[in-house]
Every structure is written in structure tokens, then in C-alpha cells.
Amino acid sequence: MNSLQVAFADGMTIAKRNALKIRRAPDLLGGVIMLPVVFVLLFTYVFGSMIELPGLSYAEYMLPGIFVMTITSSAQITGYTLTQDLQKGIFDRFRTLPMSPSAVLTGQTVSDLIMNVTSIVTMALVGLLVGWRIHSSPLEALLGFGLLLLFAYAFSWVTATVALALRTPEIFNNIATLVSLPLVFLSNAFVDSTRLPGPLQAVAEWNPVSTFIQAARVLFGNASSALPAPSAWPLRHAVPVSLLWSVVLLAVFVPLATRLYKRAVSR
Amino acid sequence: MPAAITAEGLVKKYGDVVALDGMELTVPEGTVFGLLGPNGAGKTTTVRILTTLLTPDAGHATVAGFDVVRDARRLRAHIGASGQYAAVDDHLTGAENLEMVGRLYHLGVKRSRQRARDLLDRFDLTEAADRPVQGYSGGMRRRLDLAGALVATPPVLFLDEPTTGLDPRARASLWEVIAELVADGTTVLLTTQYMEEADRLADRIAVVDHGRVIALGTADQLKDQVGGDRIELSVTSAADLETARRMLAPLAVGDMQLDPTALQVTIPVIGGAAALTSALGHLAAERIAVRDAGLRRPTLDDVFLTLTGHETDETSKETVR
Ligand SMILES: Nc1ncnc2c1ncn2[C@@H]1O[C@H](COP(=O)(O)OP(=O)(O)OP(=O)(O)O)[C@@H](O)[C@H]1O
Ligand SMILES: [Mg+2]
Numbered sequence: 001m002n003s004l005q006v007a008f009a010d011g012m013t014i015a016k017r018n019a020l021k022i023r024r025a026p027d028l029l030g031g032v033i034m035l036p037v038v039f040v041l042l043f044t045y046v047f048g049s050m051i052e053l054p055g056l057s058y059a060e061y062m063l064p065g066i067f068v069m070t071i072t073s074s075a076q077i078t079g080y081t082l083t084q085d086l087q088k089g090i091f092d093r094f095r096t097l098p099m100s101p102s103a104v105l106t107g108q109t110v111s112d113l114i115m116n117v118t119s120i121v122t123m124a125l126v127g128l129l130v131g132w133r134i135h136s137s138p139l140e141a142l143l144g145f146g147l148l149l150l151f152a153y154a155f156s157w158v159t160a161t162v163a164l165a166l167r168t169p170e171i172f173n174n175i176a177t178l179v180s181l182p183l184v185f186l187s188n189a190f191v192d193s194t195r196l197p198g199p200l201q202a203v204a205e206w207n208p209v210s211t212f213i214q215a216a217r218v219l220f221g222n223a224s225s226a227l228p229a230p231s232a233w234p235l236r237h238a239v240p241v242s243l244l245w246s247v248v249l250l251a252v253f254v255p256l257a258t259r260l261y262k263r264a265v266s267r
Numbered sequence: 268m269p270a271a272i273t274a275e276g277l278v279k280k281y282g283d284v285v286a287l288d289g290m291e292l293t294v295p296e297g298t299v300f301g302l303l304g305p306n307g308a309g310k311t312t313t314v315r316i317l318t319t320l321l322t323p324d325a326g327h328a329t330v331a332g333f334d335v336v337r338d339a340r341r342l343r344a345h346i347g348a349s350g351q352y353a354a355v356d357d358h359l360t361g362a363e364n365l366e367m368v369g370r371l372y373h374l375g376v377k378r379s380r381q382r383a384r385d386l387l388d389r390f391d392l393t394e395a396a397d398r399p400v401q402g403y404s405g406g407m408r409r410r411l412d413l414a415g416a417l418v419a420t421p422p423v424l425f426l427d428e429p430t431t432g433l434d435p436r437a438r439a440s441l442w443e444v445i446a447e448l449v450a451d452g453t454t455v456l457l458t459t460q461y462m463e464e465a466d467r468l469a470d471r472i473a474v475v476d477h478g479r480v481i482a483l484g485t486a487d488q489l490k491d492q493v494g495g496d497r498i499e500l501s502v503t504s505a506a507d508l509e510t511a512r513r514m515l516a517p518l519a520v521g522d523m524q525l526d527p528t529a530l531q532v533t534i535p536v537i538g539g540a541a542a543l544t545s546a547l548g549h550l551a552a553e554r555i556a557v558r559d560a561g562l563r564r565p566t567l568d569d570v571f572l573t574l575t576g577h578e579t580d581e582t583s584k585e586t587v588r
Contacts, residue, residue: 006373013370021358024399093354093415096318098344099371266321 007100014094014107019114021081031077036070036119040126047190056222059131063123064216065189068209070119071152072180076173078112078156079163083172086164091265105257109156116152120145135221144219147242151212154249161253164260183209188235194228205232208245214238269332271296271423271454272317276326279312279478286312287323288478294456294471296422299449301469302458305575309478310458311351314427317456318348331423344372347416351427351458353408354415357401361392361411364400365418372419379418386414389444391437405432413441417448424448426457430464442468462571476575490565492574495520496539498546501531501559508532514549518542530558539564 022028043066048058085091094104124132124145134141159176166172186203187193193204204210214230215238217223234241270293277290287309294300302310315321317330319339328335333342355364362383369379387396390410400408409432416424426445430438445455445468459465465472466486474482474489482489498518502508508530512523521535536542543562550557 009373010371013367017356017359017363017367020363021356024358088357089350089352089354090356091354092320092350093368093412094371095320096343096346096348097368097371098340098373101340103371 003100007102007106010099010103011106011110013099014103015110015114016107018081018108018111022077022111022115028077028081031074032115032119033122035073036066036123037126039066039070040123040130043190044127044130044132057131057133059127060133060135060222061217062190063127063132064213064220064222065184065187066127067120067123067148067216068151068187068213069184069189070123071116071148071155072184072209074115074119075112075152075155075159076176076180077115078108079159079172079176080169082108082160082163083167083169086167086264087169095265101262102258105157105160105261108160109153112156113149113153116149120148120152132222136219140219140221143239144216147212147215147219147239150246151242154246154253157253157257158249161257161260164257164264167264183207187213188230189213192228193230193232193235202232205230205235208234208242208249210235211238211242211245215242269296270294270329271298272300272328272330272456274313274317274326274328277313277316277323277328278325279309279316279321279323285478287316290326290475290479292473292480294454296454297449297452298470299445299455299457299468301465301472302456302475303462303465303472303571304458304475305571308475310475311427312478313475314348314350314425314456314458318346318425319343344419345421346423346425347419347421348425349413349416349427349429351431353412355400355408355411358399360397360399361387361403361407362396364411365414368415368418374419382418386417390414391440406434406437409433410437410441417444420453422453424453424455426455428458428460430459430461438464474571474574482570482574489570489574492570494535494565494569496536496542497563498534498536498543499531499559499561499563500534500546500550500557501529503530503556503558505530507555510553510555511550514553514555515546518546 022032040063044059044062047062091104136144162175163172166175186200187207187210188204189209193201193210196204211234214223214235218238230236272292272294274290274292277287278285279287290309290313292300302313304310312321316323317328317335319335319342322336330342331345333345335342356367359367365383365386366379369382370376374382384396387393390413392407392410392414395403395407400411403411413426413429416426430441433441449455457468469486471483471485472489473480482492500511502511505527508525508527511532512525515532515534516523518536519534520537523535524533526532534546539562543560547557547560
């Protein structure tokens with residue numbers, strides 16, 4: 001095996017270990033399956049009953065936002081388990097083994113991806129039950145799911161970086177909530193960003209979360225023709241800009257997380 | 268014999284704390300080396316440097332011919348390590364833990380699985396093999412961690428306090444496992460708080476204090492530094508005690524000690540068992556009833572206390588001067 005194959009095989013071994021872990025821990029599993037179901041039902045029924053969108057069910061408008069919100073909130077599982085591992089001795093075991101040093105983080109992010117696939121499929125199914133429909137071509141829909149997973153993968157590296165910098169599960173949880181809540185609620189997830197007051201509108205329109213949500217709406221055919229088209233540049237080109245965002249996030253956070261991992265385990 | 272482990276002038280500081288202060292050691296292939304020392308002596312720090320978990324601030328070390336800093340990555344294929352605190356995954360079962368380790372040593376699926384089963388068997392964990400480690404007792408986790416160190420049958424093995432927390436049976440069986448490994452040519456470096464363990468297992472022992480080696484040798488050599496054999500005898504009356512003292516004086520090679528309340532006499536001797544036999548012969552000839560008799564070698568505990576105590580004395584003397 002060459003070193004790339006070794007790195008891949010080791011990453012998969014760690015991913016399998018993390019997946020087993022999530023399957024065994026009821027609290028984590030709840031975050032992957034229960035929370036997304038609750039989000040879909042709660043947001044579509046509670047908000048859906050308040051707003052009328054001509055030509056589109058509220059569920060259709062909402063679901064892309066719920067997808068993205070769930071991804072950002074389940075990323076907390078990543079960070080939480082990573083900080084817990086840091087406090088136990090398991091990384092010491094890994095570091096005395098001839099495994100690829102990058103495997104811990106690639107394994108972690110790949111298992112997060114599996115977790116996200118599970119919760120996105122769950123949400124899509126529940127979504128279909130409550131009236132969500134895809135109005136685009138199968139190819140576009142597939143691209144839509146692909147883009148959501150790309151976002152999920154890039155966001156896992158962001159979370160891993162934050163977790164490795166903070167290092168304790170409790171501190172991580174507090175900070176993660178503090179960051180992810182405004183990230184989602186100061187976006188176009190549940191409100192029409194054009195109707196927000198000036199400075200908030202600028203924040204919401206340039207918020208990368210909005211770009212991904214808009215891109216998902218476009219790709220699933222869930223953008224409402226009744227709402228004014230967003231005028232901000234990232235929202236007008238949501239699909240390419242969200243691809244760009246993914247590349248930038250990965251380019252910044254993969255090396256950063258890797259560096260912090262080395263620092264965190266060698267103390 | 269080539270050296271499996273060498274360390275020269277290792278220094279490690281944590282802020283103001285000097286954990287290692289010129290640590291030196293050489294372990295020939297196929298032998299067991301024991302690191303003995305009080306809490307905070309630097310044993311774990313030494314093991315962590317040799318197993319590539321820590322980089323030393325100064326000095327250098329090699330294991331199986333690889334530099335622990337420069338060749339860390341390649342070195343890891345040749346060592347097995349079990350740290351002071353069990354490094355096992357709570358959510359995985361015992362079998363899954365060991366299989367994962369096998370996969371990360373790149374043994375392949377089949378061999379990893381087979382090896383896991385063998386080791387679980389060897390460490391008496393077969394029944395618990397498919398239960399998540401979360402429900403294991405402390406000793407079971409410890410055993411699983413030790414099994415993890417053996418997965419790849421590495422030529423050099425590091426065990427940091429391997430028997431702490433094990434019951435006597437598990438301890439005896441670990442000693443057996445270590446003896447078998449060494450018979451097959453494995454080199455073992457272990458740290459321990461148990462003198463009996465160092466005595467029993469280690470070919471050579473380094474007594475460590477304040478981050479450096481303060482004494483080095485076989486268990487016997489270390490004991491000789493403290494003193495030779497002693498006969499301890501107790502009798503049934505004060506009169507007998509006096510007679511015994513008179514009779515046995517010719518055997519003594521140093522000052523005899525009398526303990527009138529315990530009716531006990533302690534006689535430093537050479538030639539251990541022979542001296543004891545002749546002492547008992549003399550007393551039987553005088554019809555002195557012996558309540559208890561024994562030959563006592565200095566234990567490593569004596570060595571340990573003498574050496575580490577001595578060290579502190581010297582340092583304090585130096586500061587006075
Ligand atoms: N991560 C750390 N940060 C700060 N100081 C440390 C750290 N690790 C070890 N030390 C210090 O280094 C010294 C040596 O510690 P080490 O763990 O090597 O001792 P030890 O001989 O293994 O002791 P024990 O018998 O208690 O396991 C101690 O004074 C300890 O306080
Ligand atoms: Mg220690």
C-alpha cells in the first residue's frame with residue numbers, strides 16, 4: 001500500500017469506529033434522527049400556519065433552511081465527541097500506532113458525513129410527508145443533495161477546528177450554540193431577507209448559510225416566485241458561490257484543524 | 268547483544284517543573300528493564316518520549332534502531348505500548364477495540380480479527396469480548412489496554428505500571444505473558460511501584476528519582492548495595508535470648524541486634540541458607556526452643572527507601588554547606 005492508500009484505509013477504520021459509537025450512544029442517535037424530525041414538524045407546522053406563500057407550500061420554502069440548520073446543529077455532535085476523546089486516553093493509543101496521522105480527522109469528518117446523510121434522508125422523507133416537493137429535474141435535485149453534503153463536510157472541519165481549539169466538551173457546547181444560532185437565524189432560513197432592516201439585511205444576505213440555503217432552494221425548485229428575487233450578489237449566484245465557499249472553508253480549516261490536532265495531542 | 272532501547276541525556280521540562288533531568292538508559296535486546304521510582308520521578312515522561320508521544324527538550328533516544336523523534340512514524344510499527352491510564356474506547360466492545368488496533372497496525376481484516384480473539388482469550392476477557400467497554404471494571408480495562416499493546420507482536424514493548432489495579436490472579440497471568448514474550452525475544456521496558464514485580468520480572472532495574480537514574484543494576488546488585496542477608500530468630504525466654512546471642516556471635520559479620528521485648532535477635536551473615544542451618548544446629552544442641560526463624564534478604568523496598576531517602580539527605584546536606 002502506498003501512503004495515500006494507507007491514509008484512506010486508516011481514515012475509514014476511524015470512521016467506522018465513530019459510526020459504531022454514534023449507533024451505541026442513544027443521546028447522539030437522538031441528535032441524528034429525532035432532532036431533524038422534530039425540526040421539520042415544528043418549523044413547518046408552527047411557522048407554516050402563520051405565513052401564506054402564493055404558489056408554494058410553506059414546507060417547500062422552509063425545508064432547505066431546515067436542512068442547513070440541522071447540519072449546523074448536528075455538527076455539535078462532532079465537536080462534542082472530539083473534545084471528549086481528547087480528554088480520554090484514546091488518542092494516546094492512536095498516536096503510538098503506525099497509522100496515518102491525518103486519519104483521526106478524516107475519519108471523524110467522514111463519519112460526520114455518514115451521520116449527515118442519515119439525517120438529511122430522514123428530513124427529506126418527513127418533508128415529503130408534510131408537503132415538501134422537488135420541482136426541479138432529478139439531476140438538479142441530486143446536485144442539491146450533493147451541495148448540502150459538501151456544506152456538511154466543510155462545516156465539520158470548521159467544527160473540528162473550534163473543538164480542538166477549545167478542548168473541553170462543556171466550553172465547546174456553549175461556544176458552538178452561541179455561534180451557530182445567530183448563523184442560522186441571521187440568514188434567509190425562515191424569513192425573507194429582503195424584508196429585514198438595513199444592516200441585518202446585509203448580514204443575512206452575505207451570510208454563507210444564506211447562500212447555501214438559496215442554492216438548495218434553486219436546485220430543488222423551492223424558490224418562491226411570489227417573493228422578490230434577492231438582489232445581493234452571493235444570492236443571485238447562489239450555486240457557484242456556495243461551491244466557492246465550500247472550497248474556501250476546506251482550504252482554510254483542513255490545515256488549521258490538522259495543526260491544532262497536533263498541538264492538542266502532544267501536550 | 269545490540270541495544271533495543273537507548274536514551275542519552277533526555278531532558279523534559281513542563282514550565283518550571285523539570286520532569287526529566289538527563290535520563291540515561293540502555294536496554295539490550297530480549298531483556299526486561301524495570302524503571303522504579305517514587306511518584307513524579309519521571310517514569311511516565313520517559314515512557315511517553317520513548318513511545319513518540321512526547322518530544323524531549325534535549326537529548327536523544329532510539330528504539331529498535333529508530334530515532335524517537337526523526338523516525339517516529341516508522342518506529343511505531345515496531346513497538347507496543349500500554350500507558351499508565353488505559354487508552355480504550357468506551358463505546359466499542361473489547362473485540363472491536365482490539366480489531367481496530369489491528370487494522371491500524373495494518374494487519375488486515377482477517378488477522379486483526381483472529382488476533383483480537385486470541386488476545387481476549389489470553390487476558391481472560393472472552394466472556395466480555397462483545398460487551399461495550401463502558402461496562403468493564405478497572406482491571407478489565409487495564410487488561411484490554413495491555414492486550415492492545417500486544418496486537419502486532421511488537422519486538423519492543425513499553426508497559427507503564429502494567430499491573431496497577433489488577434487482582435493477584437490477573438497479575439500472575441500477566442507476569443506469565445511477559446515471561447513468554449521475553450522467551451520469544453521481545454524486549455520489555457516496564458515501570459512499576461511494586462518491588463516484587465521488578466524483582467521477579469526485570470533483568471535490570473534503574474531506580475529513578477528527580478528525572479534521572481540514581482542506581483542501576485540487577486535486583487541482587489541493588490540489594491547488595493544496601494546490605495547482605497540477615498538471620499532473624501525469636502525465642503521463648505529472655506534467658507534463651509542471651510544464650511542464643513552468645514552461641515551465634517561467631518556467625519555474625521556485623522553488629523547483632525537484640526530486641527528484648529520481641530525476644531528476637533537479628534544477625535547479619537554471609538552464605539544465607541548455610542548460615543541459617545548451622546545457627547539452628549547450634550541452638551538445637553543447647554535445647555533452646557526457637558519460636559520463629561528466617562533468612563531475610565534486603566528487599567527492593569529497602570533499596571528503594573535507602574536510595575531515594577539517601578538522595579534527599581545528600582541534597583539537603585549540600586544546601587547546608
Ligand atoms: N503534562 C504535564 N504538565 C505539567 N507537569 C507534568 C506533566 N506531566 C508530568 N508532569 C510533571 O513531571 C514530573 C514527572 O512526572 P511523571 O508522570 O513522569 O512521573 P512518574 O514517575 O510517572 O510518577 P507516577 O509514579 O506518579 O506515575 C512530575 O513532577 C509531574 O508533575
Ligand atoms: Mg507515571
